[in-house]
Amino acid sequence: MNRQEVIEKIKGVIFDCFPDMAGTELTEESVINTETAIDSMGFVLIICKLEALFDVRIPERQWQKLLTLGDVADAIMKRLPKA
């Protein structure tokens, strides 16, 4: 799976969890905390769904460092099994 596919899947999870955000333009640079309606518990929800979707585990200590959509994609890409 390439990076763009991962980002599209992340967006899908965000829109699933927060239907009010449907149609919002999200890019790799979008800062999750300031450019979306996602609070800290919402972030937990998204990460849990992403971990299940991609079958990866991102250590909780890393979560607060994931500021942008691109950061989340990096964290997932790093843990995906190599093709």
Added chain:
Amino acid sequence: MRFESFRHLLSYWAEQTPDRAALRYEGQSYSFAALWQAVQEKAAVLRAGGKSCLGVLCDGSLDCVVTIFAANLAGLQLVLLDENAPEALLGALIAYTDIDALWGDEDLTEALEPCLTGGVKDGAGRILFFTSGTTERSKAVVLTDHSLCQSAYNGSAKLPLSPEDTLLCLLPLGHVFGFVCGLLWGLSCGACVALGRGARHYIDDCAFYRPTAVSVVPLLLGFLIQQRCVNPELKLVLVGAGDCPAPLLAAATAMGIRVSFGYGLTETSSGVAISVRGDPFAMEICPDDTITLAEDGEILIEAPTCIMQGYYKRPDATAAVLRDGVLHTGDLGYLDADRKLHITGRKKDMLVLPDGTKIFLPEYEARLMKGLGHTELAVTLKDGRPLLVYSGEADKAALLEALKPLMAELPRGQQLKDILITDEPLPRTATGKIKRWELQQKVGLA
């Protein structure tokens, strides 16, 4: 049941109900007898280790709980740390509290090893908790197993659990509310405590453990309700460490859950007032505590059995809030005709967030000023999250970019939600202090 110490509590239940489940974590469990045995064995190991102050990087596991009780039993000074705090901050806290040994995640303890100190003399019995919203200026509050047990008694006198109950412990043990109301409350009542498996399991811990009671902060209650994670057996939710919106309470009540609201501080070993019946915001004062109000409405607490010994190595800070045995809380409230306590706001330069953590505004704003090279700014709350009010001309995207490194160092709940740029000056007093209430009104958030 009132216990004098952890030893008293654990040995009592080990004798009374040895085979009853005391702790559960994932598929593992300890009976009260097994827990007491494990604590004594670990205490012997710690005694033999010759260390004086143990820092526990709390991960909420069975071994973590055993280590906490064992370190106290072994006569070590004990410091409870949040394992998810940034490493640099943990290093500073280790130095400040004289930690000479660490327990926790292997990689993290190894990384923090260079920060260890030569230890402490006369630390036996002390248990140090950091005030909520750990920052570099955070103060360590000196409590004891005695004060924590009295606090648990206070809570259980108002909200008793039975040995048939299962209390779900979702909150970090490094915070006094989580430790007392998530762990000690249940154990004091001889109930089983199910240890939450971390944030990623907030969504399924209720289904996994089937608890009958849980202690939460408002943000977590909102999550459990919105995501419909609540199990049918859950009958009691204790909410503390922050303001709880009325609609959230109403939603929980509509699901058949009894919601109680607690008020307390780290300095009082957790709760001093709890709502028991009727209006959830009208809290009855706990048996050991006396609450009075200063002329300006500040809540003053006398809690001889639960009050802190002081802030660790900060006699100046202790003297500022603890005078003649009376704690000056900085919180504002009133007592109604039935002597029930209602909280109305904060007197100090502090924001209380829905996740229970606090932001010390002067420090937070100083970091923003440094990051942006601009002094005309202030922080207030919008929808329960920090909003930066920036006075002057600026580009919002550029400000957000400049603040990225700083935001990455902060817990998610404390990261800025938004920036409001205004060409109006910030409202200030004659001495230059920001008029916080006026600021909030001015930006239309009051």
